[in-house]
Amino acid sequence: MKEKNFIVILDFGSQYTQLIARRIRDLEVYCEVWPYNVSLEKLKGPGIKGIILSGGPASVYAEDAFLIEKAIYHLGVPVLGICYGMQLTCHLFNGKVSRSAKQEFGFASLMLDETSDELFDQIKNNEQVWMSHADHIEILPPEFKQLGHTINSISAIKHISLPIYGLQFHPEVTHTVIGKQLLANFAFKIAKCAADWKLSSFIETTVENIRTTVKADKVILALSGGVDSSVCAVLLNQAIGSQLQCIFIDTGLLRLDSGWNDIQQLQQQFGLNVMRIDAKERYFNSLKGVTDPEQKRKIIGQLFIEIFNEEAQKMQDVKWLGQGTIYPDIIESVSVKGPSATIKSHHNVGGLPKEMPFQLIEPLRELFKDEVRKTGELLGIGHDFVYKHPFPGPGLAVRIIGEVSPEKVDILQQADHIFMEELHKNHLYHEVSQAFVVLLPVQSVGVMGDVRTYGYTVVLRSVNTTDFMTAHWSELPYDFLAHVSRRIVSEVGNINRVTYDITSKPPATIEWE
16 A cells, blocks of 8 residues: 555654654555655655655754755655755755744744645635744745745745745644644645555455465464553454464553453453463562662563563464554654663563564554554454553553552552542543552551551542643542542552642653653
8 A cells, every 4th residue: 555655754853753644644645754864765665655854953054964865855756844844945955044033932823925826725824833943944045935924934935846845834733723734735735645544454454464474373472451462462363363372471560450351351352362471479579679760660671571581482383473563663763863762661561582583573563553543443442442541561660659569559559440440430531641640658647537547648640642742730620539539548548648740741751750
């Protein structure tokens, strides 16, 4: 499919690059994110209908600026530069980009100088756009004309004779109300793409590719009960059935109602082969006395690898290792900023060792998270399962501040279960993006009945976000929070104080560790 009809996004380090790709795919047009310094020969490959140049934090006139070959503009496919991408285009065509005396960050009104161009079809004048730039175009290249402006900057341009466009604002963010229409105009009217990226076709094609690739061999998969590994397991199972062996490692660090319970649901519905490994004692012994967050993550990740490797070596005739790798993982691994090692250690339990004697199969590697969820639903996995809140790979270990122990895990599991239960009961679970409880290494004095207590403090955390890069604390009703607090203090031993975190990201992170 993609060989016949897709758009390439060249990444210059913008925090919004993945959003561009998601918006294009929302139009049912396939696209991929490539590093800005990809070879010219690769960009001549079959099926590329358009190129988008992303934004980025650098200045095009800086010594270490990310530059591309000017020949890219002459490949015969339309080019759209966004923010840095527009400034780079001007720079390469001998315009002048400089520091702006009036920098723009936030909302702006776009005034159109030319309304007849295809890029602005069905777009009205003075629409709201989102700006984020300190540089501006001081002198437009002679081969370009201005299509739009704000009170402070040239904001839309086009080459006089070639299909080369530039936008100073960000059409990919939801704050730009005309963004979807602009990207649709570029994809369909200018790049002449077809809307043929459909997840139903993806499933059909992927199942056939898995069968062709694996043949009669066996595949093993580490199944955590999370969305990515679960959708991967069901997709592999649809393709090869009993040739798939899943391994669930019970770390003892999962939520009270998740993990093995979730996997049993998948077993019953899809007939998955799952082997359960009880590793709780090994994990608690390894974490004893450890308080540093990063050390906890590393111990958990390394132990996971060791246990999985031990079990895999016991199996006969296994040639393939399945993994629920998704497209953002691929993008981060080739990012212009380098692999996101810190991010991965925070969110995942760790990669499996390269020396394992298996070939890798990653059926979800082309999908974004929202596409993985939609694929799961198309495969028959329940809505509530595929739309579960994100859960960190190290589990509750990074929601217990300080040393982890079986007693603390038990306390946190019970408190967290009450919070989740009440969110569901009050139809709030899917109204927030992520919610959980944190157990603090703090004990305070309380009074319960006529008895003086000395118990733990827990923090309720709930955020709303569209991309998890930024997040705002959820403004949950006071009576709801009061009810949750009463239940936790009444029903969970050793807790006598409940607080609510009202810090957004930034300055805080969503997780506490």
